Amino acid sequence: MTALRAEGAALAYGDRAVITGLDLDVAEGEVLAVLGPSGCGKSTLLRAFAGLLPVAAGRVLAGGVPITGPGRDRTLIFQDDALLPWRSARRNVELALAVRGVPRGERRDQARSWLERVGLGEAAERLPRALSGGMRQRVQLARALAAEPRAILMDEPFGALDAQTRAAMQRLLLGVLRDAPATVVFVTHDVDEALLIGDRIVVLGPSGVTAEFSPGDDPRGPILAELGALEPLKEEVG
Ligand SMILES: Nc1ncnc2c1ncn2[C@@H]1O[C@H](COP(=O)(O)OP(=O)(O)O)[C@@H](O)[C@H]1O
Ligand SMILES: [Mg+2]
Structure with missing residues (x-):
């Protein structure tokens, strides 16, 4: 089953063409690493899959259905975290569970369990500002996984972290995906990261x-x- 698909997709900002004809399939449960030089359109591709950028031609599909806008079946994670600063790590993860319709009484335990999976059991009650960059990325990952989307779109998620934290996050992501398989499109400009994370690697050009x-x-x-x-x-x- 194909989770995401691009069929002859042209991506552009107004009359500025970025990618002219993209054909790509992402299988369910696959971790696809997307490499390409800076400015080649990696983020643009994720925006199209996220439903934030309409295609100029061709189609992009999620689960066989044309993408017409953002949806909770697709979660975007980028370098800057999008956590709500006034909610604890746990309550940020609970949001994703609420959106998914998990009953109120079950959200706390489930959120804690997702945070434990990313090694943040002890930090569950902290506010984002009391967490390091790597920890905030782990909360984002926990929240994305808790949402159980069809696909997680990751845009150079570890790009802002120092080398050591980055290596730890890569290992953590691999471990978490082993236990809770998900479809991931992982954009990076780092060849070694792509080799480590991806089940398959594609190089993107214009x-x-x-x-x-x-x-x-x-x-x-x-x-x-x-x-x-x-x-x-x-x-x-x-
Ligand atoms: N909002 C925008 N409006 C116009 N051009 C944009 C916009 N965002 C990105 N671009 C251009 O689209 C091209 C691809 O950008 P991007 O997808 O961010 O590349 P990458 O993520 O591979 O570095 C670049 O030339 C960039 O300048
Ligand atoms: Mg980018």
Whole structure:
């Protein structure tokens, strides 16, 4: 079953074309890593899947249904957290449960259990401002998973973290996804991160997906070559 699909999708801001013809399938339960030079349209692609940017041509679909706007079946996570600052970590996660229709009396325990999965059992009652950047990203992840969306769209989620926290977050994400599989589109410009996180890796260029790799094939060299070939185009696109 295909969770997300782009069919000849053209993505643009007004008359500024970013991607001209994207064909892409994301299978249910798959973690797809999307790589590409800065400005190639990675965030734009996630915006289209999130329903925040209508396609200029072609179609984008979620669960086989054309995407016409944001929906709670798709959750976007980016570098800056979108936690409500006046609600504790737990109560931020509870929001996602409320939206999903989980009965009030069950939300607290479920939220705590999601926070425990991301190693934040002890910090559940803290406000976001009392959490580090990495911890806030973990709350976001817990909230996204609690929403049980069809797909989680992650836009360089660990890009603002220091190297050590970032490595810890990568390990944590892998562990959490092993226990609670989810469909993830993980955008990064870091080849090693893509190799670590992705079940499959695609490279995005101005005309769409330019190459696809399987992490098992030790594709680091070919990926770097592919990115190198795209880099000069960046000047034209960005
Ligand atoms: N709101 C916008 N209006 C016009 N152009 C935009 C907007 N957002 C992004 N762009 C342009 O679209 C291109 C792709 O941007 P983006 O998807 O953010 O790239 P990436 O995430 O791969 O770095 C860039 O050339 C960028 O300048
Ligand atoms: Mg981006």
